[in-house]
Amino acid sequence: EAGVAQSPRYKIIEKRQSVAFWCNPISGHATLYWYQQILGQGPKLLIQFQNNGVVDDSQLPKDRFSAERLKGVDSTLKIQPAKLEDSAVYLCASSLSNSGANVLTFGAGSRLTVL
Amino acid sequence: GDSVTQMEGPVTLSEEAFLTINCTYTATGYPSLFWYVQYPGEGLQLLLKATKADDKGSNKGFEATYRKETTSFHLEKGSVQVSDSAVYFCALRGGGADGLTFGKGTHLIIQP
Secondary structure, three states: OOOOOEEEOOOOOOOOOOOOEEEEEEOOOOEEEEEEEEEOOOOOOEEEEEEEEEEOOOOOOOOOOOOOOOOOOOEEEEEEOOHHHHOOEEEEEEEOOOOOOOOOEEOOOOEEEEE | OEEEEEOOOOOOEEOOOEEEEEEEOOOOOEEEEEEEEEOOOOOEEEEEEEOOOOOOOOEEEEEEEEOOOOOEEOOOOOOOOOHHEHHHEEEEEEEOOOOOOOOOOOOEEEEE
């Protein structure tokens, strides 16, 4: 089966600019996640969708970050305006459902550098 | 809230050495436990998992046993290879509709 697709793989922007990342999960996976992985740290959950509804966005900095999954399939994560501390790899993952035992499959990630 | 603590790296071993990477967790209820691996230049991949106490997950010669009494899920391999060099992440998923909570990762370097 095709994996989780993400684009772009790399993005360099200046602070206060905006950026958007796109994710297409594995076909049939109802649950989609966005994680932020800062260099040297473990991934941190930003937002979790179940179909097109938000399950958890408690760690999403909502003053600058937004995400949507309008048709319950692919998703977009936006940062506006970007700050230096947003430099990280943004990982998208999907799973069949939000059951605890279900495995998350990750995409290759989108590496953001904010100058 | 939920948290995962794993040993700091980097861990440097010679080929064919025995490997242990410690992982302990704090969680309410009965979480599922996972080890993910990130090879250089690649994305996170599931290595193994265990969903209940005393379960043993295994894959590619790696093993980890879900120990509820010590809240641990240590990763072991009897004889490591250079190709095992990667960053290893311990993670848990709570009993509800939660995403994964990750540890900070352990960088493993295997020297020939």
